[in-house]
Amino acid sequence: MSRGAIQVLAAFGFLALAGALAAWLRLGLERAIVIAGVRAGVQLAVVGALIALVFDVPALSFAFVATMVLAAAVTSGGRLRVLPGARRRAAIAIAAPSVLATGLLLAVGAFAATPRAAVPTAGILIGGAMAATTLAGRRLLEGLHDDAGEIETRLALGDDVRTAVWPVVRRAVTTGLVPLIDQTRSVGLVALPGTFVGLVLGGASPATAARTQLVVLLALLAVELLAALIVCQLIVRAARAPGERLHDVPAIS
Amino acid sequence: MEVERADAAAEIVARDLWLARGEGRAVLRGASVDVPRGQVTALLAPSGAGKSTLLRCLNRLLEPDRGTVLLDGVDIRELDPCALRRRVGLVAQEPAMLPGDVAANVGYALDALPAERLEAALAAAGLDASFTTRRADALSGGERARVAIARAIARDPELLLLDEPTAALDGDAADVVAATLVRLARDGLGICLATHDLALAERISDRSVRLQTKEASR
Numbered sequence: 001m002s003r004g005a006i007q008v009l010a011a012f013g014f015l016a017l018a019g020a021l022a023a024w025l026r027l028g029l030e031r032a033i034v035i036a037g038v039r040a041g042v043q044l045a046v047v048g049a050l051i052a053l054v055f056d057v058p059a060l061s062f063a064f065v066a067t068m069v070l071a072a073a074v075t076s077g078g079r080l081r082v083l084p085g086a087r088r089r090a091a092i093a094i095a096a097p098s099v100l101a102t103g104l105l106l107a108v109g110a111f112a113a114t115p116r117a118a119v120p121t122a123g124i125l126i127g128g129a130m131a132a133t134t135l136a137g138r139r140l141l142e143g144l145h146d147d148a149g150e151i152e153t154r155l156a157l158g159d160d161v162r163t164a165v166w167p168v169v170r171r172a173v174t175t176g177l178v179p180l181i182d183q184t185r186s187v188g189l190v191a192l193p194g195t196f197v198g199l200v201l202g203g204a205s206p207a208t209a210a211r212t213q214l215v216v217l218l219a220l221l222a223v224e225l226l227a228a229l230i231v232c233q234l235i236v237r238a239a240r241a242p243g244e245r246l247h248d249v250p251a252i253s
Numbered sequence: 254m255e256v257e258r259a260d261a262a263a264e265i266v267a268r269d270l271w272l273a274r275g276e277g278r279a280v281l282r283g284a285s286v287d288v289p290r291g292q293v294t295a296l297l298a299p300s301g302a303g304k305s306t307l308l309r310c311l312n313r314l315l316e317p318d319r320g321t322v323l324l325d326g327v328d329i330r331e332l333d334p335c336a337l338r339r340r341v342g343l344v345a346q347e348p349a350m351l352p353g354d355v356a357a358n359v360g361y362a363l364d365a366l367p368a369e370r371l372e373a374a375l376a377a378a379g380l381d382a383s384f385t386t387r388r389a390d391a392l393s394g395g396e397r398a399r400v401a402i403a404r405a406i407a408r409d410p411e412l413l414l415l416d417e418p419t420a421a422l423d424g425d426a427a428d429v430v431a432a433t434l435v436r437l438a439r440d441g442l443g444i445c446l447a448t449h450d451l452a453l454a455e456r457i458s459d460r461s462v463r464l465q466t467k468e469a470s471r
Contacts, residue, residue: 155338245334
């Protein structure tokens with residue numbers, strides 16, 4: 001039996017184990033576990049086939065990255081849906097820093113300008129930007145609603161909108177960045193990150209894997225910070241009314 | 254729209270303000286009020302009649318759908334909003350405390366607030382100097398209300414809008430604040446006191462205005 005077949009069998013063996021354990025303990029999770037596992041298998045198979053196609057036809061890289069941005073914007077925008085034009089704003093916050101950073105890494109030669117390097121790099125950065133956009137955006141929308149009294153007090157004392165909402169924006173950006181900062185601080189101590197593990201399993205030397213992981217992690221820091229700042233800026237702009245006022249922001253569910 | 258000109262004594266003249274908020278519910282229906290300099294004007298209306306909304310229209314925290322607010326005869330939409338709000342202070346019914354201690358709250362956004370001015374503002378609101386280092390978020394409701402009044406007074410506004418300022422205060426504290434408002438008005442400040450407390454209004458106000466509304470036409 002080939003190594004590939006054994007890997008797939010091992011993966012679904014663990015899925016069966018988790019499903020059986022959940023059923024035996026009557027956790028009510030067996031259906032969700034099995035559906036999630038099968039769905040992941042199908043999605044990864046499709047993505048694997050698509051990326052193989054992209055490797056053969058490099059021009060498709062752009063379409064693939066655009067699709068990733070679109071999917072990320074739909075996901076993040078759905079979490080921010082009390083905001084008018086949430087998906088469009090999420091798309092800007094996600095795409096601008098992640099695509100720019102990918103371009104920079106390729107331009108300076110950190111990674112080869114090939115689909116094999118560009119697509120996974122863009123994918124990691126888009127994923128990170130999506131997480132930061134969702135976390136910071138939701139925290140800011142919550143803050144604009146929950147802390148409306150504090151913001152109105154600052155406005156009433158003569159602040160402009162930008163100054164009045166800055167403490168809420170700062171808390172939101174912090175919320176968006178905390179998971180990645182923690183991950184960066186603990187890298188290699190608490191867990192080996194995905195890029196490192198993938199490269200080592202794929203046959204790269206540990207030194208190459210560590211170097212690549214470092215580039216990805218530090219690029220993510222900048223990308224996620226920019227994504228959080230951009231989404232906050234776009235939300236404040238949407239909430240701002242003429243005359244240094246804010247529109248009412250509804251509670252998010 | 255015809256708008257009455259402000260007379261020499263009238264600092265704020267609001268005319269025929271209409272405002273619908275949340276699902277088109279009309280909160281203000283043709284409300285009008287004058288807030289002259291050097292007087293306490295009581296704005297009387299039952300709870301929910303739009304007093305808080307009207308006060309926020311006077312310093313442009315809310316923008317009416319129709320109607321005009323003049324400050325010294327100038328439409329407030331022609332003024333810089335931040336400068337307007339420094340001239341027309343607002344003390345909300347449940348004022349929010351900003352992070353930090355009482356001194357940080359009273360001196361917020363002021364370049365420098367000398368200790369004597371800080372203590373004078375606190376005293377005017379019925380608080381002694383020991384409050385300066387108290388954490389603002391640990392204060393009682395009545396103390397918060399008085400810090401908010403001190404915070405508004407400390408920036409020397411020309412007009413002061415107060416929304417039920419004594420609602421959270423006990424009798425003695427309410428008396429101190431009431432006396433302060435009367436004294437500030439005698440010193441030339443224009444005060445608009447939104448309240449449903451008729452006794453307080455009768456005791457300290459120079460004039461009373463019932464929130465004027467017209468029959469809803471929409």
